[in-house]
Amino acid sequence: MQTTTPKDMKKYLDLALAKKASDLVLAPGNKPALRINGEIVASSETPLSGDEINKIALSIASEQALARIDAEGVASIGIALDDGTIARVNISRSRGSYSIGVRFHSGRIHTLKECGVPDAVRELLNAPNGIIAVSGPTGSGKTTTLLSMLDWINENKALHICTIEQRAVSMITPKKSVVQQREVGVDVSSMAAGINAALHQDMDVIMVGEVDNFETVTACLNAAETGHLVIVQLHASSSSDAIQRLTDAVPEFMQASVKQRVAQFLRGVIFQVLARNEGKGGRSAIYEVMVVDDVTRADIVAGKETLRPGKGSVSLRDELARFEREKTVRADDIASIRAAFVK
Structure with a gap:
């Protein structure tokens, strides 16, 4: 840097x-x-x-x-x-x-509370292994949420954390955990290479800054399968779309087996959008959390476009209604988000 x-x-x-x-x-x-x-x-x-x-x-x-x-x-x-x-x-x-x-x-890592992340995310972060996806449109604050999740783990668990990013946007200070940060093109040749290297260094948690190709998807699944908690970022228009993008990144002849593996190891998907605050500057994140349970897994394996969320999930529809009642973000932003992302 x-x-x-x-x-x-x-x-x-x-x-x-x-x-x-x-x-x-x-x-x-x-x-x-x-x-x-x-x-x-x-x-x-x-x-x-x-x-x-x-x-x-x-x-x-x-x-x-x-x-x-x-x-x-x-x-x-x-x-x-x-x-x-x-x-x-x-x-x-x-x-x-x-x-x-x-x-x-900003360089500053915000807490989950400051970001307004639902409590369901903390439950996901207690999983010993698997994949958690943070998704949303470009510029929706996904990196901020990813870092806040890592900071919660860092503050509450004594683990070995590795981040693999195109470019690090914040330096993470080790707390209870040991933290290593790696950049593509500087420390590793690709996202997939960084994940594979981490598997040989006794990591517990791996954060992947971008998942957009077959090699990276496969490396994430291998990491989850070998007992790691993998937190990934995806560009997507909904929680279901995020899962679809994971499976679509692999060749068609492999998609059935990859759907089986995604269903087995995916713990949850966070989808987020930003809305302008009412009466003051800045924007607030509005979250959807899809917890994956047996019903959701069956839908993933079946290749359904719209997935049924598991118990403990938080819907974007309900969160928009809550923000609407509280009048903390602009009503026109809520209307446009509802029109674009709520089916």
Whole structure:
């Protein structure tokens, strides 16, 4: 992770932090744009040319990062800022030039209570092994929830924890547990390689920052099968969709056997969205928790698109109704979430 910021980039990072933006976008031909409370807002700065963005990108990207952009289309770079914020900088190409997207992380790990995570999640975290999935749309706070779950384990259990991330966004201070944090491209070659390495080092809990391919799904299932608790992040539009994505990541001829294994080792799925707070800044997470029991397992094996949640689950429908009664988040956000995600 870098600890120094080139002058041209610092100007825009400072602008975003002053506006309390969650994201910064530098795209050729556009004004620098900020995402504030979930909405993209153009800044008052002049539009940036491709040459200007190229200069910024080349000032922060290593030769290795530039090679990844050529090979994979994107490279991720972590920058630790003076106030403790971590900027996750993603560089790709647009209109023949580089484009830059930045997501800001406070560096502070929030507690489960601060995140508003339902009590059902704590019950899931007491499982000795298996898979727990944290899912939601892009930018819904999944990483924040993942870290809060790890922090609860770290504070309450004497275990060996390993995180495998594209880029670490917070440094976890060991408490009761021993904690190792690994980055893809720095410490391990891939998510799957990081999981497989962890299996040889007496880990108890493995956090996987992204599961999106056959190799990673297989490695997660192998880890769960050998007695590890595996906490993973998935981009999904519902709890059922998250499970579907796990099975869809493998070749079709293997899906039946993978459904059997997912059904056996999946403990629960957390799905979350963000809604703007009423009368104040910021956003709050609204959670759904699908606890997996025998009924849910049967649905997974059968390949049903909509799964029946197990006993102790928390539905998004009920949580939206609760937030609506409490009037703590904006009514129009509740309406749009209900229309998009509640079937």
